[in-house]
Amino acid sequence: MNAKKVILVVDDTVINLTYASEVLDQIYKVIPAKSGIKALELLEKITPDLILLDIEMPEMDGYETIKKIKNNPKNANIPVIFLTAHSDKENELTGFKLGAVDFITKPFVPEITLARIATQIELSEYRNNLEMLVRKKTEEVETISLQAIMAIANTVDAKDVYTRQHSMRVAKYSREIAKRLSWDEDAIDQLYNLALLHDIGKIGIPDAILNKPGRLTDEEFTIMKTHTKMGADILKDITMIKDVAKGALYHHERYDGRGYMQGLVGEDIPIVARIVGIADAYDAMTSDRAYRKKLPMDVVRAEIEKGRNTQFDGELVDIMLSIIDDGIDFPDE
Incomplete structure (x- = not known):
C-alpha cells in the first residue's frame, strides 16, 4: 500500500484546522500548524507534498511565510496553495508572484478542495520526475562527451x-x-x-x-x-x-x-x-x-x-x- 501524501495546513484558526483535517484525513496525512512560524519550524523536520497556507495570520502572514519557504532550497519546490477569505485579483496576483500554485476561498468546498490538491500534487510529481529524467539524460550525454574528450586528450599525448x-x-x-x-x-x-x-x-x-x-x-x-x-x-x-x-x-x-x-x-x-x-x-x-x-x-x-x-x-x-x-x-x- 502506498503511503499517504502529506499535507501541511497552516492556519491560525483552530476551527479551520479541524475542518481541513476532517476533509483531507481520509486521503492525506494532515499536519496542522497554527502559525507561519510554527510551519517553518515543522519544515525543518518534514517535507510535505503540499502546503495549504492561510494568508491572513498574525505575527507572520501567508505572504511572508511563503517568501521564507521559497528562499529555502530544501522547500522551494513544495507546491503552496493559499487559503483566503477574500478572493480578489490583487491578492491572487501577489500570491502567484510569490510562488503560490493556486488559491482556495474559505469556507472551502470539500470536493473542489480535494480536486485542486490532487491536481497540484500530480503536477508536482510530473515536474520532479521530468527534472530527474532531464538530469539523468544530461549526465549521460556529458559522460559520453567526456569520454570522447578523454580519447582526444590521449591522442594529444600519443x-x-x-x-x-x-x-x-x-x-x-x-x-x-x-x-x-x-x-x-x-x-x-x-x-x-x-x-x-x-x-x-x-x-x-x-x-x-x-x-x-x-x-x-x-x-x-x-x-x-x-x-x-x-x-x-x-x-x-x-x-x-x-x-x-x-x-x-x-x-x-x-x-x-x-x-x-x-x-x-x-x-x-x-x-x-x-x-x-x-x-x-x-x-x-x-x-x-x-x-x-x-x-x-x-x-x-x-x-x-x-x-x-x-x-x-x-x-x-x-x-x-x-x-x-x-x-x-x-x-x-
Missing part, C-alpha cells in the same frame, strides 16, 4: 613519444598539491579530471610545431600559444568538471602577469590553473623532450624556487618543493 602520459602525470601532481592544500575529495577529483584535459587544445597545433626538435621561432611560438584558447573552446560546454575550460585557458599564465593568453596577475589566475601550471612546468622539466633530456633534480628544484611569486604562486612553490623533498614521483603506467 602524438609525440616525449609527451607520453604527460597529462596523466600533471593530473597526479595536481591531485597531490590539492591534497596538501586540504581540499575535499570532490574538489580533488574535479581538479584531477581538469588537469587531464589541460593540453587538449594541442590537438589543433601542427605536428611540425608540436614535435620540433629545436627552438620554436617567434611565429611558431605564437601558434603554439593558441592551444590554450583552442582547449577552452573545446571544453566550454562541459559542466561535469568544474572550471575545466579555465584550466585549459589559464594554465600558462604567470603569477607576475607575464604569461599568456590574458596576462592575468596573482590570484586573478584561477587556483585550478595555478596548480596545473606548476605541475605542468615540473613535469616538463623532469621529462625528456624532443629538444632536450630531462633536467637534473637539483636544477629542477632551483627553477621551481626561482619561480616563486614570478612564474608561480609562492604557496604552491612551497608545496611543490615539499613533494620533491618527499621523493614523490609518478612514473608512466
